[in-house]
Amino acid sequence: MPTHQGFDYDVVVVGSGAGGGMAAHRLTEQGIRVLMLEAGRDYDPLTETPMFHTNDQAPLRGTGTPDKNFGFYDATVDGGWQVPGEPYTTGTDSEFLWWRSRMLGGRTNHWGRFSLRFSPHDFKAASRDGLGADWPMTYEDLAPWYDRTERLIGVCGNNPGVDDVPDSSPGVLQPPPVPRVPELMIGAAARKLGITAVPMRRAVLTKPLDDRQACFWATACGRGCSIGAAFQTTTSLLPMARATGHLRIVTDAMVSGVAVNGDGRATGVTFVDRRTGERQHVEARAVVLAASACESARILLNSRSEAFPRGVANGSGQVGRNLMDSTGATFVGHVPALEGRPRYNEDGHTSNHWFLPWWGHEAQARGELDFPRGYHFELGGGFGAPGMGIGAMAEGYGLALKEAVRRRYGAFVGLSLRGEMVASDRCFMEIDPQVKDRWGIPVPRFHWKWSEHEIRQVAHGHRTARAIIETLGGEMMEPDRAPEDAIKKGGEIIHEVGTTRMGTDRHSSVTDEWGQTWEVPNLWIMDGGVFASNPHKNCTLTLMTLAMRNADRLGLALSRGRL
Amino acid sequence: MTARKDGISRRESFRRAGLLGLGTGLPFSFTAAAETAPWNLASLEPVQAPGYGTDPDLVHPSPIPWPRTLTDPELETLSALADILIPEEGERPAASGVGVVDVIDEWISAPYPTQQQHRSLLLAGFDWCDREAARQSGVPFAEAGDRIRLQIVDAIAYPDRPGPAELEGPRRFFDVLRSLVAGAYYTSPEGVRELGYQGNVPITGDYPGPSDEAMAHLKARLEALGLTLD
Numbered sequence: 001m002p003t004h005q006g007f008d009y010d011v012v013v014v015g016s017g018a019g020g021g022m023a024a025h026r027l028t029e030q031g032i033r034v035l036m037l038e039a040g041r042d043y044d045p046l047t048e049t050p051m052f053h054t055n056d057q058a059p060l061r062g063t064g065t066p067d068k069n070f071g072f073y074d075a076t077v078d079g080g081w082q083v084p085g086e087p088y089t090t091g092t093d094s095e096f097l098w099w100r101s102r103m104l105g106g107r108t109n110h111w112g113r114f115s116l117r118f119s120p121h122d123f124k125a126a127s128r129d130g131l132g133a134d135w136p137m138t139y140e141d142l143a144p145w146y147d148r149t150e151r152l153i154g155v156c157g158n159n160p161g162v163d164d165v166p167d168s169s170p171g172v173l174q175p176p177p178v179p180r181v182p183e184l185m186i187g188a189a190a191r192k193l194g195i196t197a198v199p200m201r202r203a204v205l206t207k208p209l210d211d212r213q214a215c216f217w218a219t220a221c222g223r224g225c226s227i228g229a230a231f232q233t234t235t236s237l238l239p240m241a242r243a244t245g246h247l248r249i250v251t252d253a254m255v256s257g258v259a260v261n262g263d264g265r266a267t268g269v270t271f272v273d274r275r276t277g278e279r280q281h282v283e284a285r286a287v288v289l290a291a292s293a294c295e296s297a298r299i300l301l302n303s304r305s306e307a308f309p310r311g312v313a314n315g316s317g318q319v320g321r322n323l324m325d326s327t328g329a330t331f332v333g334h335v336p337a338l339e340g341r342p343r344y345n346e347d348g349h350t351s352n353h354w355f356l357p358w359w360g361h362e363a364q365a366r367g368e369l370d371f372p373r374g375y376h377f378e379l380g381g382g383f384g385a386p387g388m389g390i391g392a393m394a395e396g397y398g399l400a401l402k403e404a405v406r407r408r409y410g411a412f413v414g415l416s417l418r419g420e421m422v423a424s425d426r427c428f429m430e431i432d433p434q435v436k437d438r439w440g441i442p443v444p445r446f447h448w449k450w451s452e453h454e455i456r457q458v459a460h461g462h463r464t465a466r467a468i469i470e471t472l473g474g475e476m477m478e479p480d481r482a483p484e485d486a487i488k489k490g491g492e493i494i495h496e497v498g499t500t501r502m503g504t505d506r507h508s509s510v511t512d513e514w515g516q517t518w519e520v521p522n523l524w525i526m527d528g529g530v531f532a533s534n535p536h537k538n539c540t541l542t543l544m545t546l547a548m549r550n551a552d553r554l555g556l557a558l559s560r561g562r563l
Numbered sequence: 564m565t566a567r568k569d570g571i572s573r574r575e576s577f578r579r580a581g582l583l584g585l586g587t588g589l590p591f592s593f594t595a596a597a598e599t600a601p602w603n604l605a606s607l608e609p610v611q612a613p614g615y616g617t618d619p620d621l622v623h624p625s626p627i628p629w630p631r632t633l634t635d636p637e638l639e640t641l642s643a644l645a646d647i648l649i650p651e652e653g654e655r656p657a658a659s660g661v662g663v664v665d666v667i668d669e670w671i672s673a674p675y676p677t678q679q680q681h682r683s684l685l686l687a688g689f690d691w692c693d694r695e696a697a698r699q700s701g702v703p704f705a706e707a708g709d710r711i712r713l714q715i716v717d718a719i720a721y722p723d724r725p726g727p728a729e730l731e732g733p734r735r736f737f738d739v740l741r742s743l744v745a746g747a748y749y750t751s752p753e754g755v756r757e758l759g760y761q762g763n764v765p766i767t768g769d770y771p772g773p774s775d776e777a778m779a780h781l782k783a784r785l786e787a788l789g790l791t792l793d
């Protein structure tokens with residue numbers, strides 16, 4: 001059995017975020033011993049989360065800066081759109097943004113916790129419209145695993161009976177919080193247009209679970225949650241895995257490559273100790289990559305050898321290809337009907353209680369839409385904690401200014417589109433032939449171009465959002481903005497997937513449906529890299545569901561001596 | 564900004580609907596004035612100071628690592644302008660009474676790109692206000708009388724109303740200053756209280772949702788729009 005600093009283990013798991021956390025949990029639960037390598041520093045939400053801190057206690061009133069892109073209190077450590085000393089590059093005419101953090105638990109410490117299942121039709125979209133690839137499994141294969149994942153991480157929501165929000169089994173979901181005034185208002189306008197608003201599903205506890213407390217309806221989840229109500233691996237899966245005694249975590253361990261022997265088996269990985277800059281090698285019976293889609297692909301592509309000139313597990317040439325994000329655009333409206341309304345505590349769980357799931361399947365099937373896939377709207381607005389932008393749209397000065405700011409507080413609504421893009425030859429990553437990071441590891445180079453499909457989808461979203469806002473008697477800001485301009489950059493929605501996609505054969509895919517690479521049987525991938533397509537329902541719940549199912553299978557194979 | 568066929572921008576019509584008629588003195592008094600002080604937007608030496616870094620202590624934030632850079636005369640001009648933007652209102656303090664001047668000094672002294680841009684704009688604006696006050700009355704803005712100060716401010720406080728080209732810079736300055744002063748004021752404990760923000764307190768049990776009063780208001784508004792809750 002391999003050993004590291006006195007700890008015997010079977011499997012090396014790279015990364016401690018959504019995928020790695022779930023893999024470690026499911027493996028250790030089966031008695032498999034795990035050495036986890038995490039590039040970031042150790043991080044403890046219990047002591048490091050600024051729970052009730054107010055903007056006036058922060059530099060620049062908490063406003064985002066190049067050091068802390070999403071605001072001073074956002075949990076992200078040493079990261080954001082840039083990680084110091086660890087650049088990435090983009091090809092000519094390409095814009096792509098890559099959000100990373102360097103901390104235990106990765107991006108689960110500050111993600112939005114939106115947790116929507118994919119629908120049966122999402123797994124077979126290519127069969128429907130001929131674009132991209134189908135998934136090698138069906139919704140029915142995954143449904144029981146969705147149930148298990150939702151129960152384990154804790155998801156609040158309901159079964160609204162809408163085809164874009166498939167039912168969870170009875171008793172799986174925790175109760176959703178009631179909607180607030182702006183959500184009720186948007187819901188009423190949407191219904192008039194034939195669109196149904198339903199509770200958002202979020203990985204936020206509304207009832208206690210294990211030793212995690214229920215949400216107490218205050219403090220933005222992006223800062224992290226010291227009471228464990230908002231799911232992050234650092235307060236759930238990692239402590240649970242540690243409690244088995246089968247997990248050892250090494251932080252500040254930046255993996256640079258996977259070693260594969262002459263028989264095509266992974267023998268271990270190489271990592272750089274970020275504190276000393278020293279390179280180390282650890283052995284393994286099996287290796288799980290869960291460093292996030294683009295980082296795992298980077299590790300594979302950087303693991304070149306004579307036997308694997310294109311990188312490990314890349315016989316298909318698909319590693320780094322099929323890079324997908326969600327489409328995104330935000331439409332804002334000023335709604336006079338919301339002005340001067342009675343104040344109450346509108347924090348709730350500080351994010352969407354309701355959203356608008358995709359309503360257009362039937363119209364699409366009838367050929368009435370000029371774009372192939374769907375989207376949903378996340379809803380914003382309300383009496384949030386005031387920030388520096390609160391006076392941005394005002395004019396004048398004096399008591400009139402004050403009166404206007406007070407009246408308009410809580411009278412703006414936002415509809416954020418999150419949509420499905422189609423995989424394309426123009427969106428991919430490779431290794432930059434020149435640039436290396438501070439550890440000497442070659443960095444990714446991203447190529448990106450939206451297609452007509454995405455632009456038309458955003459145009460449709462724009463018209464819909466405008467109709468909703470105008471139904472409320474409101475006025476849309478920037479009503480004539482072109483969709484090419486309104487669409488966010490590639491990577492900006494931070495749902496990057498597809499770079500090691502799964503499939504039914506080794507020529508067109510990197511792994512099988514279990515995340516097991518076709519070429520190296522004891523090398524498994526358990527992050528969003530394996531997605532065959534990227535339905536608009538934020539990727540992480542599905543990523544964790546796959547990791548649970550696949551770690552279960554890997555554990556079984558190891559305990560039966562099959563690997 | 565996109566122009567409509569009738570020549571009024573959407574943002575402007577939006578603003579007019581919300582704010583005209585709230586009578587603030589002499590909004591157009593300057594549009595006819597033939598001369599004003601020149602606008603000098605100098606490019607400044609960038610602030611060379613450390614930021615707070617990519618892993619600051621969030622629970623016990625350290626003191627701001629960059630030094631404040633405004634001079635005493637600049638602080639006086641800023642303070643006078645801030646209190647015109649947010650004056651006292653009954654028991655409620657003016658902007659300078661809740662630390663707004665210091666927040667803006669901290670803001671424009673920060674070594675980040677947005678803040679550095681604001682620094683150039685604000686310094687040029689303070690300078691312009693002082694020279695404009697001196698041109699009209701022989702003393703800097705902070706020492707000028709109320710009538711002169713308000714006359715200057717009225718000429719630059721309404722960005723979407725037509726105005727002379729030479730005031731474009733000062734108007735841009737005032738737009739940013741307003742946004743910063745309002746932001747700093749309404750993020751102070753006094754400002755938060757004034758807005759009636761009631762969150763950031765823990766609640767045990769279920770989230771209670773809108774108050775009865777808030778629901779009654781919502782229903783009345785929906786009815787007026789011909790919409791219903793179910």
Ligand SMILES: Cc1cc2nc3c(=O)[nH]c(=O)nc-3n(C[C@H](O)[C@H](O)[C@H](O)COP(=O)(O)OP(=O)(O)OC[C@H]3O[C@@H](n4cnc5c(N)ncnc54)[C@H](O)[C@@H]3O)c2cc1C
Nearest residue numbers: 015017018019039106107112113114255292527538539540
């Ligand atoms: C602000 C924000 C909001 C989001 N909101 C949502 C949402 O509401 N719903 C949703 O579904 N998704 C959301 N996401 C996306 C979600 O965070 C990711 O999909 C998810 O965390 C991906 O899981 P992962 O395990 O692949 O990567 P991560 O969670 O990023 O974990 C990867 C880990 O691997 C480590 N690592 C990287 N490289 C190496 C290396 N070479 N060696 C060792 N370790 C390495 C990283 O430091 C990190 O800890 C959001 C993301 C952000 C940033």
Ligand code: SF4
Nearest residue numbers: 215218219221225230
């Ligand atoms: S809103 Fe609830 S879940 Fe989110 S951080 Fe606060 S307590 Fe945790």
